Amino acid sequence: MRFGGGIRADSLSGANPTRLDETVGPCESDCPAAILDLLTPIDAKHALDWRARCRDNLTTRRARAAKPGPRAGQVIVFDEALRFSNGLSFERLEVIANPRGRGGVLFRAPGCGGLYRISNVKSRSYQLLDPPRG
Structure with missing residues (x-):
């Protein structure tokens, strides 16, 4: 898939194809649990920190969902x-x-x-x- 400017969504571009992975700096930490569960073990500190941030965000989202929301009259x-x-x-x-x-x-x-x-x-x-x- 191509975006404007010839940048490909699969991170393959030009004559020197590369693949992006979690060791090159994902900043977003909203990876679903189903994907995190599929990841193989890794020693890279940055990747381990990213996985921990994703797990923390999942825990926080679950806690918010369980929290009772405000109802009229309260x-x-x-x-x-x-x-x-x-x-x-x-x-x-x-x-x-x-x-x-x-x-x-x-x-x-x-x-x-x-x-x-x-x-x-x-x-x-x-x-x-x-x-x-x-």
């Missing part, structure tokens, strides 16, 4: 205040259903009532408080 309390593009910061927000009926939830600021979106909310450190019963 209050979310972040370990650190989140600063929003309007300059305001909040540690505590009310979780509300999206009024437009689209998936996900929105977050309402205390006092001012402003609505906020938080991308990758599960990657942040927080506690969820259920609404008071009564």
Whole structure:
């Protein structure tokens, strides 16, 4: 497969073909477990570090997926205040259903009532408080 400029996706180019492997510096560390399990043993420190980063990322992603997400009616309390593009910061927000009926939830600021979106909310450190019963 060729990309613009004659660069081939299979890393074969010109008269001197080369093959890229994990010893030449992969920077991305999102390799799936199924691929990591197929790799043969290696002594190269850089490759071993890359494999360890990939495994750590897989563990982190699994932990995030298992973490309960915020539901409408709850209050979310972040370990650190989140600063929003309007300059305001909040540690505590009310979780509300999206009024437009689209998936996900929105977050309402205390006092001012402003609505906020938080991308990758599960990657942040927080506690969820259920609404008071009564």
